[in-house]
Amino acid sequence: MSERVPVLQIGQVLLVSIQIDLDDQSVLALQDDLAAKVVESGAHGVVIDITALDIVDSFVGRMLATVASLSRLLDAQTVVVGMRPAVAITLVELGLSLGGVRTALTLEKGLQVLERAHVSSLGASGPAGAIPDTAAGR
Amino acid sequence: MNGSPDAPRPLDITASAGVVQARQLARALAQECRFSLVEQTKLITAASELARNTLIHGGGGTMTARLVEERGRRGVRLVFSDDGPGITDVELALTDGWTSGGGMGLGLSGSRRLVDDFVLDTTPGRGTAVTVTKWAR
Ligand SMILES: Nc1ncnc2c1ncn2[C@@H]1O[C@H](COP(=O)(O)OP(=O)(O)O)[C@@H](O)[C@H]1O
Numbered sequence: 001m002s003e004r005v006p007v008l009q010i011g012q013v014l015l016v017s018i019q020i021d022l023d024d025q026s027v028l029a030l031q032d033d034l035a036a037k038v039v040e041s042g043a044h045g046v047v048i049d050i051t052a053l054d055i056v057d058s059f060v061g062r063m064l065a066t067v068a069s070l071s072r073l074l075d076a077q078t079v080v081v082g083m084r085p086a087v088a089i090t091l092v093e094l095g096l097s098l099g100g101v102r103t104a105l106t107l108e109k110g111l112q113v114l115e116r117a118h119v120s121s122l123g124a125s126g127p128a129g130a131i132p133d134t135a136a137g138r
Numbered sequence: 139m140n141g142s143p144d145a146p147r148p149l150d151i152t153a154s155a156g157v158v159q160a161r162q163l164a165r166a167l168a169q170e171c172r173f174s175l176v177e178q179t180k181l182i183t184a185a186s187e188l189a190r191n192t193l194i195h196g197g198g199g200t201m202t203a204r205l206v207e208e209r210g211r212r213g214v215r216l217v218f219s220d221d222g223p224g225i226t227d228v229e230l231a232l233t234d235g236w237t238s239g240g241g242m243g244l245g246l247s248g249s250r251r252l253v254d255d256f257v258l259d260t261t262p263g264r265g266t267a268v269t270v271t272k273w274a275r
């Protein structure tokens with residue numbers, strides 16, 4: 001049976017948390033949903049939370065890589081958060097490097113990555129450019 | 139027949155739900171065998187890749203899973219079998235990144251690295267059987 005994974009929008013970020021073992025059709029459906037929602041919402045970031053996944057095989061790995069490059073084309077960044085150490089070890093041995101996929105250890109760090117990417121994409125005229133380096137200390 | 143340890147019931151892999159079930163069964167046996175988390179993850183990942191091959195390339199088939207014991211070691215053995223087209227060039231099929239179409243080409247070569255024993259038995263026109271074993275450390 002195919003399951004639909006909910007895509008949540010929080011401000012300018014789309015959040016997906018994969019909570020169950022998805023069959024391949026559901027994985028592809030999620031990929032399509034995300035692409036459509038990025039366009040529809042104009043979100044600048046996508047977070048895919050895989051904390052609950054105890055494995056990532058080449059099919060799910062390819063979905064993550066596809067969403068990452070797809071979102072880039074649609075002017076958004078994707079961050080995958082919560083990959084378990086055992087999953088990372090296994091992915092490398094499987095031969096999947098996921099080179100084009102940004103990762104962060106936690107949801108909070110993932111959101112920070114997106115925020116920084118968004119701010120820097122606004123360029124020197126954006127808010128970050130106005131803050132002198134010396135203001136960034138303790 | 140029910141419950142006999144020597145005759146595990148084959149799991150049908152004829153739709154993508156079968157691939158999910160193959161992962162679940164591999165997970166249950168790996169836990170029963172007290173695999174470490176990493177060993178468990180490797181076995182389930184290999185099972186997922188090989189079950190998908192059985193479905194996609196083999197046109198459907200079965201996975202037979204059992205606990206094995208040999209010279210004091212315990213492990214899990216999974217046999218994926220189909221009556222599909224078979225593999226003409228085994229060496230090519232086992233090359234990282236090679237796919238006859240549509241895939242990442244890492245299922246066979248990658249799962250061979252993830253397990254301890256890997257036996258590929260295939261006859262063009264007749265079918266394919268892949269037997270993998272992983273031992274508890
Ligand atoms: N059960 C099978 N029956 C027939 N051909 C197979 C089978 N398993 C694998 N193959 C062949 O071996 C190739 C490599 O398999 P794999 O490494 O899993 O890559 P992928 O599935 O991504 O193509 C497949 O593309 C297919 O041609």
Ligand SMILES: [Mg+2]
Nearest residue numbers: 191241245246
């Ligand atoms: Mg494959």
